[in-house]
Each structure stands twice: as structure tokens, then as C-alpha cells.
Amino acid sequence: xxxxxxxxxxxxxxxxxxxxxxxxxxxxxxxxxxxxxxxxxxxxxxxxxxxxxxxxxxxxxxxxxxxxxxxxxxxxxxxxxxxxxxxxxxxxxxxxxxxxxxxxxxxxxxxxxxxxxxxxxxxxxxxxxxxxxxxxxxxxxxxxxxxxxxxxxxxxxxxxxxxxxxxxxxxxxxxxxxxxxxxxxxxxxxxxxxxxxxxxxxxxxxxxxxxxxxxxxxxxxxxxxxxxxxxxxxxxxxxxxxxxxxxxxxxxxxxxxxxxxxxxxxxxxxxxxxxxxxxxxxxxxxxxxxxxxxxxxxxxxxxxx
Amino acid sequence: xxxxxxxxxxxxxxxxxxxxxxxxxxxxxxxxxxxxxxxxxxxxxxxxxxxxxxxxxxxxxxxxxxxxxxxxxxxxxxxxxxxxxxxxxxxxxxxxxxxxxxxxxxxxxxxxxxxxxxxxxxxxxxxxxxxxxxxxxxxxxxxxxxxxxxxxxxxxxxxxxxxxxxxxxxxxxxxxxxxxxxxxxxxxxxxxxxxxxxxxxxxxxxxxxxxxxxxxxxxxxxxxxxxxxxxxxxxxxxxxxxxxxxxxxxxxxxxxxxxxxxxxxxxxxxxx
Numbered sequence: 001x002x003x004x005x006x007x008x009x010x011x012x013x014x015x016x017x018x019x020x021x022x023x024x025x026x027x028x029x030x031x032x033x034x035x036x037x038x039x040x041x042x043x044x045x046x047x048x049x050x051x052x053x054x055x056x057x058x059x060x061x062x063x064x065x066x067x068x069x070x071x072x073x074x075x076x077x078x079x080x081x082x083x084x085x086x087x088x089x090x091x092x093x094x095x096x097x098x099x100x101x102x103x104x105x106x107x108x109x110x111x112x113x114x115x116x117x118x119x120x121x122x123x124x125x126x127x128x129x130x131x132x133x134x135x136x137x138x139x140x141x142x143x144x145x146x147x148x149x150x151x152x153x154x155x156x157x158x159x160x161x162x163x164x165x166x167x168x169x170x171x172x173x174x175x176x177x178x179x180x181x182x183x184x185x186x187x188x189x190x191x192x193x194x195x196x197x198x199x200x201x202x203x204x205x206x207x208x209x210x211x212x213x214x215x216x217x218x219x220x221x222x223x224x225x226x227x228x229x230x231x232x233x234x235x236x237x238x239x240x241x242x243x244x245x246x247x248x249x250x251x252x253x254x255x256x257x258x259x260x261x262x263x264x265x266x267x268x269x270x271x272x273x274x275x276x277x278x279x280x281x282x283x284x285x286x287x288x289x290x291x292x293x294x295x296x297x298x299x300x301x302x303x304x305x
Numbered sequence: 306x307x308x309x310x311x312x313x314x315x316x317x318x319x320x321x322x323x324x325x326x327x328x329x330x331x332x333x334x335x336x337x338x339x340x341x342x343x344x345x346x347x348x349x350x351x352x353x354x355x356x357x358x359x360x361x362x363x364x365x366x367x368x369x370x371x372x373x374x375x376x377x378x379x380x381x382x383x384x385x386x387x388x389x390x391x392x393x394x395x396x397x398x399x400x401x402x403x404x405x406x407x408x409x410x411x412x413x414x415x416x417x418x419x420x421x422x423x424x425x426x427x428x429x430x431x432x433x434x435x436x437x438x439x440x441x442x443x444x445x446x447x448x449x450x451x452x453x454x455x456x457x458x459x460x461x462x463x464x465x466x467x468x469x470x471x472x473x474x475x476x477x478x479x480x481x482x483x484x485x486x487x488x489x490x491x492x493x494x495x496x497x498x499x500x501x502x503x504x505x506x507x508x509x510x511x512x513x514x515x516x517x518x519x520x521x522x523x524x525x526x527x528x529x530x531x532x533x534x535x536x537x538x539x540x541x542x543x544x545x546x547x548x549x550x551x552x553x554x555x556x557x558x559x560x561x562x563x564x565x566x567x568x569x570x571x572x573x574x575x576x577x
Contacts, residue, residue, distance in 0.1 A: 016476045021396050024386035024446065028405040031443040035420035038427050110319040113312035125316070127555070132323050134547045136504040138521050138528075139540040143326035146333065146532050151340075153329060188323065217308065239411060246413020248507055253528060263415045270419060270511075280423065283416045294408060301407050 036287075043075055043280035075281035084265070085282065089289065091260040095176070095251075096244040099183040100237050103191040106184060107236065111195035112225075115202070126196065133189040141182050141253050148173040148181070148254070174256035182250040187243075191236040198232025199225070231300065238297035242290055262286055331544065334537035351538040361539060364523035368503060371434070371519060375441035376498035382442065383449025383498070384491055390450065391457040409447040417444060418511030425512065432514035440512040441502040448501060449494035456490030489558045496554055500547060 079085045114125045132140065147153045150169040158164040172178050202225065210220040248263035255261070262282065270279040334352075338345025355361060386406055393399070409417060421440045425432055464486070468478045484491070506521040513522065520539075527536055 017393075020385050021389040021393055021402070024382045024389060024450075025398070025402055027382055027443070027446070028386075028402070031421065031424065031439060032405050032409060032417075033401075035424040038423045039416075039420040042423055106319065106322075109311075109315040113315045113319075116308070116312055117316075128320055129323070131548070131551065132327065134500050134551055135327065135544050136500075136521065136540070138504065138506055138524055139330070139543065140326065142524070142528050142532070142536065142540065143330040145528070146537075147326060147329065149532070185322070185326070188319075192319075242411040243413055246415050248415050249525075263413060266415045266419065276423070279419060283419050286413065287416055290413070294411060297411055298404060298407050302403070 039280045039283055042277055043284045044073065045277050046074070075277050076285075078278065079281055079285065084260075085262075088260045088262045088265045089285070092245050092247075092262040092286075093289070095179065095183070095261060096241050096247075099180055099187070099244050100241045102180065102184050103187055103240050104233065104237065107188060107191035107195055108233075110188075111192050111199055111232075114192070114196050115199035122200070126193075129189050129192050129196075137186060138249060140186055141250055144178070144182055144185065144254060145173070148178050173254065174259075176255065176259055178254040179251050179259055179261075182254040183244055183247065186250065187240045190239045194235040194239060195229065195232040198229045198235075202228055234296065235300045238293050238300065242293050242297065245290060246286055327544065330537055331541045334534055334541040336534055336537075339534060351534040352542075355535050355538045358535070360518075361520075361523055361535075364518050364520045365539075367434070367517055368520040371437050371441060371509075371517075372499045372502040375438045375445060375502045376495050378438070378442040379445035379498040379502075380449050380491060380495040383446035383494055384453050384487075386446060386450040387453035387457055390454055406447050406450050409444045410451070414505070414507035418508040421508070422511040432512055432517075434514075434517040436512045436514065437509050437517055437519065440508050441505065444505075444508065445498035445501050448497050449491075452494040452497060453487060453490045456487050460486065489561055493554065493558070496550060500550075503543070503547075 110129075114122060114129075117125055145152075148170070149155075150171065150173060152170075152173070154172070155164065155168075155170045158170060159166060159168070164170070172181075206224050206228075207220055210224055211217070215223070246263045246266075247261060248267050251259045251261040251264050252267070255264075266279050266282045266286070269275045269282060335347050335349070336343075336345055337348035337350060386402075389396075390403060390406065396402075418440070421436075421443070422432070425436050430436060465478055465482050468482050469475065473481070504521060505519075506525050509519045510522055510525075513519065520543075524536060524539065527533065
């Protein structure tokens with residue numbers, strides 16, 4: 001089939017064909033790739049009290065020599081000097097790793113149960129997983145505030161059951177536990193769907209063969225099902241891990257003052273302290289940290305195609 | 306037998322976890338009391354306060370316009386990008402191109418938002434309505450590209466090839482044959498793009514300017530001040546709209562699918 005279409009393209013080279021590639025390509029180069037060069041540039045400039053609040057670094061190609069002489073790594077040195085930033089990065093990574101693990105722990109049984117459900121039921125189950133994803137992220141995080149607040153519904157529920165005394169309250173809101181709950185809740189569909197996609201196309205005859213040969217179900221799971229679902233595990237983990245590392249809304253609304261996450265630090269530097277160059281440096285280092293996971297994700301996506 | 310009971314338990318618990326918070330949020334939007342834990346009887350009071358809150362209504366209008374324009378632009382660009390990815394196996398910089406399609410899907414929003422803002426500042430463009438639209442178009446087009454791409458990959462090209470063989474020009478073939486066939490995916494892509502734009506807080510916060518406050522920015526600033534049932538009311542309306550949209554879309558695609566299958570049967574009978 002590919003050869004047929006290629007003979008067509010060879011016969012009819014049309015300018016419209018080039019536009020198909022060129023228009024989205026140019027758009028992405030201008031609005032997605034170019035900003036990264038700018039952010040790199042600004043992370044190397046000085047803070048200034050002006051609008052925009054940084055010193056101009058690059059004026060035309062004639063000023064290239066000037067540019068090189070003004071380059072300074074002050075912002076990066078500042079980041080390595082102040083333990084707050086290093087702790088923020090490490091804490092983000094810790095929270096992202098733990099949340100991804102929790103997501104796998106909860107998402108895998110769900111995906112497996114969906115894949116083993118009767119074929120007629122599966123589209124409905126998939127729809128039920130996707131539907132919360134269509135409702136706003138902000139709304140879903142907000143919903144948890146009302147539940148987790150000290151005078152919220154969880155306290156009320158536990159008091160009613162009798163697990164908590166009438167004057168006791170649940171102290172989860174504004175702690176890391178609330179952040180984990182918020183993250184797992186918000187990202188669960190992103191974990192379940194790739195896992196389900198991998199588990200659903202699995203060949204059942206393998207499990208039947210194992211069963212016939214006397215392999216116990218649990219052993220069959222670890223020997224057959226889990227290894228075969230690994231592409232889904234990697235895809236789901238990356239889709240969750242990468243954005244969680246830079247998450248802002250969840251730690252800001254559910255976390256406490258001592259919940260350090262780099263997305264929140266960046267936001268504060270930018271909107272609170274108006275230190276644009278430092279915020280840029282924070283973003284560049286975050287990006288460097290995520291290069292390997294993003295590369296793994298990209299590779300995985302290409303295999304799917 | 307034991308496995309199926311395990312599966313049923315897992316699914317029940319999982320879906321309860323996913324839906325209970327949303328259900329609670331909706332219920333308490335009808336609460337007469339201001340307190341979250343006290344049920345003061347059914348009331349539409351918060352919907353009335355919300356309706357008369359001019360700031361909130363202005364923000365809703367801005368969000369709707371940003372959503373429609375950026376979703377439409379994003380759908381056009383994303384569909385082109387999907388065609389480029391699936392139909393053009395070789396062109397210069399294809400690796401970079403597919404990288405730029407996949408990266409925004411996982412890129413932390415703070416990075417995308419900040420870097421785009423710095424571009425607008427460097428180009429001396431005033432931030433406002435249009436910069437939010439450009440920012441939203443850029444990240445939504447990638448989602449549209451993924452949705453349309455999956456449709457193009459499972460697509461029977463014989464109709465297209467027949468049209469080309471009979472001398473139909475490629476551009477006309479695209480509009481007459483390809484586009485109608487991938488239409489369900491294009492519509493799904495548009496809806497996804499629209500809801501993503503409707504949801505976005507972080508990227509919009511970086512790229513907005515005076516007079517272009519979107520609903521999530523407004524909701525966020527109110528949430529920071531505390532939980533009020535008024536926010537529950539506006540969230541309930543948003544959830545309602547999205548649910549209706551998704552239901553209409555799924556009925557629509559099911560109908561289109563059935564029509565297509567019927568047409569194919571008719572066509573198959575016609576040829577034999």
C-alpha cells in the first residue's frame with residue numbers, strides 16, 4: 001500500500017502537500033521550540049527593575065560578541081547556593097516517584113479488571129474512566145478541599161462512624177498526604193488508559209496454556225501478564241511522572257507551607273518575587289531533569305505508531 | 306470465580322474514588338447553608354449569586370471565546386500535523402517535528418507557560434486575549450494531532466486511491482473523501498481541545514493580560530480565599546455542560562459509525 005501511495009506522490013508534486021507539513025511545523029517551531037531558546041537566554045541574564053524585568057541580552061547578530069561577554073551563570077550559581085531550590089527539586093522528584101508508584105498500585109488492578117470484563121461492557125468502562133478527565137482539573141482538586149478540610153466531610157464521616165471523637169479533626173489538609181491524594185485522583189485516568197490498552201490486546205491463549213500446564217494463577221500473572229504489559233506500564237508511568245514533577249495547582253491548593261515542589265517555587269519566583277531570570281533558570285534545570293523521561297516517553301509513542 | 310469477584314470489587318472502589326468527590330461537589334452546590342459540612346436544605350441561592358457576579362460572568366464569556374477560537378485553530382493545525390505524521394514518511398526534520406508534537410503532552414505547564422510568555426515579551430507583543438489563544442492553540446493542536454493520527458492509522462486508503470486514479474486532484478480528494486472519513490476524530494479532537502482550553506489555569510495565567518481573565522484564573526483566585534458554594538455552583542454548570550457535550554458526541558459518533566457500516570454494506574452489494 002505504501003508503494004502505491006508513493007507513486008502517486010511522485011507523479012503529482014503539489015504545493016498543497018508542502019503546506020500540510022510546513023504550516024504546523026512553522027507554528028510549533030515559532031511557539032514551542034523558539035521559546036525554549038529564549039528561556040535559556042533569559043536564564044543567563046541579570047534581573048532588572050524594569051518591564052520586562054531583565055536586562056536585554058541579545059540585540060541583532062552584530063551584538064553576538066557582546067552577548068558572549070555578558071553571559072553569566074549567576075542565576076544558576078544562586079540556585080545551587082540556596083538549599084531551598086535543591087530541596088525543592090529533590091522533593092518534587094520524591095513526590096513524583098511515590099505518586100507514580102501509588103498510581104501503578106491502584107491503576108493496574110483497575111486496568112486489569114477492565115481488560116478481563118465482558119467485551120460488551122468494556123467501552124462503557126473506558127468511557128467511565130475518561131469522563132472525569134473531561135471535567136476541569138481545577139474543579140477536581142477543589143472538590144477535595146471540601147472533603148479534607150479539618151471541618152470537612154471526612155471529619156464528619158469519621159465522627160459519625162465513631163472513629164474520631166466529637167472534638168477531633170482529620171489533619172490531612174495542607175500536608176503532603178493531601179497532595180498525594182490530589183495527584184493520584186487527578187492522574188488516575190492517565191495511568192489506567194495506557195495500562196488498559198496494553199492489557200486488552202493481550203493473547204489469552206498464553207494464560208490458558210499456563211493454566212492447562214498447572215501454573216497457579218498468581219504465578220501466571222507474574223510470568224506472563226505483567227511482563228507483556230510492561231510497555232503500558234512504562235507509558236503510563238512516564239505520562240504521569242513527567243507532569244507531576246512540575247505540578248503547581250495540586251501542591252498549591254492542597255499542600256502546606258512545607259510542601260516543596262519546584263512548580264510552586266517557579267510560580268512564586270515569577271509572580272511573587274518577579275524574578276524572571278531566576279524563574280527561567282528554575283525552568284531550565286527542571287527541563288534538564290526531565291529530558292531522559294521525556295525521551296523514554298517519545299520512544300514509547302513512536303513504537304505505538 | 307474468585308478473580309471476577311476481585312475485579313468487581315476493584316472496579317467498584319476505583320470508580321467510587323473517581324466519582325464521589327465530583328458528586329459531593331455537585332450536591333453541595335444546592336446547599337442552602339454556607340458551611341460544607343452542614344446540609345441546610347435545597348436551594349438555588351448560589352446559582353443566583355453566581356449569576357449576578359459580574360466578574361465571574363465576564364470571565365466565563367472570555368473563556369468561551371478563547372476556547373472556541375483556540376480549539377478551532379488547534380484542530381486545523383493538529384489535523385494537518387496528523388496528516389504530516391502519517392502520510393509523509395520522509396521530510397527534513399521529521400524527528401524534530403514528531404518530537405514537538407509529543408513533548409507538549411507531558412511538558413509541565415509551568416515550563417510551557419513561562420517560555421511562551423518570554424517569547425511574547427521578546428517579540429514585544431502585549432499580553433491579553435490573543436496571546437492566551439496562541440498559547441492554547443499550541444498545546445491543544447498536539448492533542449488533536451494524536452487523536453486524528455490514531456484514526457488515520459486505521460484508515461482504509463482504497464477509496465482515496467480510487468479517487469486519485471480516476472483523476473481527482475489531491476486537494477479535492479482530501480476534502481471529498483479523506484476529511485469526511487476522519488470527521489469523527491476531528492470532532493472529538495475539537496472537543497478535547499475546547500475542554501483543555503476551558504480547564505487551563507497555569508498557561509493562561511502566564512500569558513494573560515488586562516481584560517482577559519479566564520474562568521479558571523477567576524475560580525483559582527476565589528478558591529485561594531476559601532471554599533464557597535458559589536464556586537460549587539459554577540463548577541456544577543461546567544460539569545453539566547461537559548457531560549452533555551460528551552454524551553451528544555458519543556451518540557453522534559455511534560450514529561455516524563452505523564451509517565458508515567450500512568453504506569459499506571450497500572456499496573458491497575452494489576459491486577457484486
